[in-house]
Amino acid sequence: xxSLRTILEGLLFVSDAPLGAELLxxxxxxxxxxxxxxxxxxSMREEYDAGERAFTLRQVAGGWQLRTKAGLAPWCHKxxxxxxxxxxxxxxxxxxxxxxxxxxxxxxxxxxxGVDAGGIIRTLLDKDLVRISARRETLPGRPMLYSTTQKFLxxxxxxxxxxxxxxxxxxxxxxxxxxxxxF
Amino acid sequence: MIVQNDELTLKxxxxxxxxxxxxxxxxxxxVDINDIPVSLITAQYLEYVELIExxxxxxxxxxxxxxxxxxxxxxKLLLPSDPESREEDPRLELVRPLLEHAAFQAAAEALGxxxxxxxxxxxxxxxxxxxxxxxxxxxxxxxxxxxxxxxELVKAWGEILDRRRSAGLSLNFMMETVxxxxxxxxxxxxxxxxxxxxxxxxxxxxxxxFELALNFLAVLELARVGFLRLWQxxxxxxxxxxxxLADPRAKESAGALDYR
Numbered sequence: 001x002x003s004l005r006t007i008l009e010g011l012l013f014v015s016d017a018p019l020g021a022e023l024l025x026x027x028x029x030x031x032x033x034x035x036x037x038x039x040x041x042x043s044m045r046e047e048y049d050a051g052e053r054a055f056t057l058r059q060v061a062g063g064w065q066l067r068t069k070a071g072l073a074p075w076c077h078k079x080x081x082x083x084x085x086x087x088x089x090x091x092x093x094x095x096x097x098x099x100x101x102x103x104x105x106x107x108x109x110x111x112x113x114g115v116d117a118g119g120i121i122r123t124l125l126d127k128d129l130v131r132i133s134a135r136r137e138t139l140p141g142r143p144m145l146y147s148t149t150q151k152f153l154x155x156x157x158x159x160x161x162x163x164x165x166x167x168x169x170x171x172x173x174x175x176x177x178x179x180x181x182x183f
Numbered sequence: 184m185i186v187q188n189d190e191l192t193l194k195x196x197x198x199x200x201x202x203x204x205x206x207x208x209x210x211x212x213x214v215d216i217n218d219i220p221v222s223l224i225t226a227q228y229l230e231y232v233e234l235i236e237x238x239x240x241x242x243x244x245x246x247x248x249x250x251x252x253x254x255x256x257x258x259k260l261l262l263p264s265d266p267e268s269r270e271e272d273p274r275l276e277l278v279r280p281l282l283e284h285a286a287f288q289a290a291a292e293a294l295g296x297x298x299x300x301x302x303x304x305x306x307x308x309x310x311x312x313x314x315x316x317x318x319x320x321x322x323x324x325x326x327x328x329x330x331x332x333x334x335e336l337v338k339a340w341g342e343i344l345d346r347r348r349s350a351g352l353s354l355n356f357m358m359e360t361v362x363x364x365x366x367x368x369x370x371x372x373x374x375x376x377x378x379x380x381x382x383x384x385x386x387x388x389x390x391x392x393f394e395l396a397l398n399f400l401a402v403l404e405l406a407r408v409g410f411l412r413l414w415q416x417x418x419x420x421x422x423x424x425x426x427x428l429a430d431p432r433a434k435e436s437a438g439a440l441d442y443r
Contacts, residue, residue, distance in 0.1 A: 013307065055307070068305045070298050075188060076305045085301040089291070090199055096291040112283050114202030115245065132334065156297045157304065165293035171284035173279070 004032055005040055006111060018063025038041065061153035095129060096121045099152070099164055103133045103145035121146065129155065201249035202284040204231060209281070216281050219274050225253040252277070280438055331415035331424040333403070339382050339424055340399055344392065361394055366401040374426060375410060382413075382424045402426065 002010075011019060025037040032040075041057060041064050048056040058067050068076065070142045077084060087095070094117055097109050109117045124130035133147035148161065158164065198204035208227050214220055232246050259273040298304045374380060385398045405411045414425040 016306065016308065066307055067300075070303050072305070073303050080305075082301070084303075085299065087295075092295045093287060094200075095293040096294050097287050099294065100287070100290055111280070112287055114280070114284060115200035128332070131332070145394065155300045156294060157300065158297070164291075165297065167286065167290045167293050169282075169289040173282050173286045 004028060004036070005044060008037065009044065011062060011064050012057065015065075016073060018060045018065040020063045021106060024064070058157055059159040060157055061150050064152075067157070080158060091120055094138075094147070095124060095152070098124070098130050098146050099148050099161070100167075100170060102147040104147075105136060105139075105143050105145060107143070109146070127151075198231075201246050204228065204246070204279060205249065205277070206281055206284055206288075216285070217278060219277065221253065221257045221274060225250075225257050228253055331413045335401070335415055335424050336382065336399075336413060340395075343383060343395065347392075347395075361397060363397050363401055363404070366397045367404060368395075370398070370401050370405060370426075371410065380426050382426060385426075 011024055011027060021034050021038045021041065022118040024041075025032065025034045028037065045057040053069070054072060055066050055068050058065055060067075068099055073084065074159070090136055093113060094109060097112050098104055101112075106117055106121060109121070121130065125132075128151045130146050130152070131145045131149045134145045136145055152158075153160065198207060205224070205228065207214060208224050209219060212220070212223065212227075214224075228249055235246060256277065258274045264270075314377070324349050370385065373385075383403065387400070402411070402413075406413055411426045413424045413426060
């Protein structure tokens, strides 16, 4: 009977998608709790990170996934005969606006960026980094609201949308809390 | 961008909109966003806009609005201010959008600095983020298939309409006798036999756009009740998402759907 760690490693090796600790626990089907699985994953990550392994374990989009360590890109691109996937500066900026302010209207994106955003939003939709998440029912024409996707989290190696990098400048522009006037 | 003619070589940075340019000028002059020297910045701004106009670049519209705003603020500042008045600094209307723009530029930089899949880090096998769901029915071909989205479906729908248009088929408006209930039934029977089909196949039969629209709605409805699943092979499926029979047990609930 292989150990829990071996089973987890095997499952992570076989899966293309990030695997949640709950699912791993269920498949491994032993006396261990989800907490045990989580601890084991954490210790595997430490071991991979410390060693000379080419890959490591990352928490991505709510699950765990084996990924190459940074720095191997030149060789990987050579093998795959690809150029590094590159988003334009404008696309990354638009994506940042959506990510930090979602759900957001196209008009709001354009106000922040000061330029038309239609073409870039289309590109981001096509790349499945942004999705139409809802409509603002209170506005005439019920305009569409945009949010980021699961693929966005996977692409930028984010555990969840709450793990976006903190940006000092963003805190400065938080809308001021309006105190009710008493007099 | 580099513009060249006999007498002059000019390197011109392209700014993405007026806020971008304004922020650049503020940074280049190393002045405080909260205390913009309007006259200096306006002069430099107008210089750039003039340059755009000389080069006949088709960018000027948005830039001109900002030029007008700047000039307006400058003129307001020239008026003697009334110490009694509560009017706020006219520059404030620029400060917030500029700070916001700067903040998102910083955010974009932070985002761009994260390890990016297929740029900096890779997955085993490198199929990217799209995955084969365990619930996918075993197909006869082993092409990798990914779960698809309503957006893909709408795109495929648009392509079908385009194809029909370019094939010279006319779109007429007329009263129709086909109901969505009948379409549901048809697709269910079709899928119960074939198990899988391309979204495009449903449109291949001759029908007008009203029928196509019904098809589209019927597919969405069947997906909603779990009778079929939508998948797309990113490389191969030119005709749009593929429909899979998902759960025959959902037949009953699909059968109970009543549209007239």
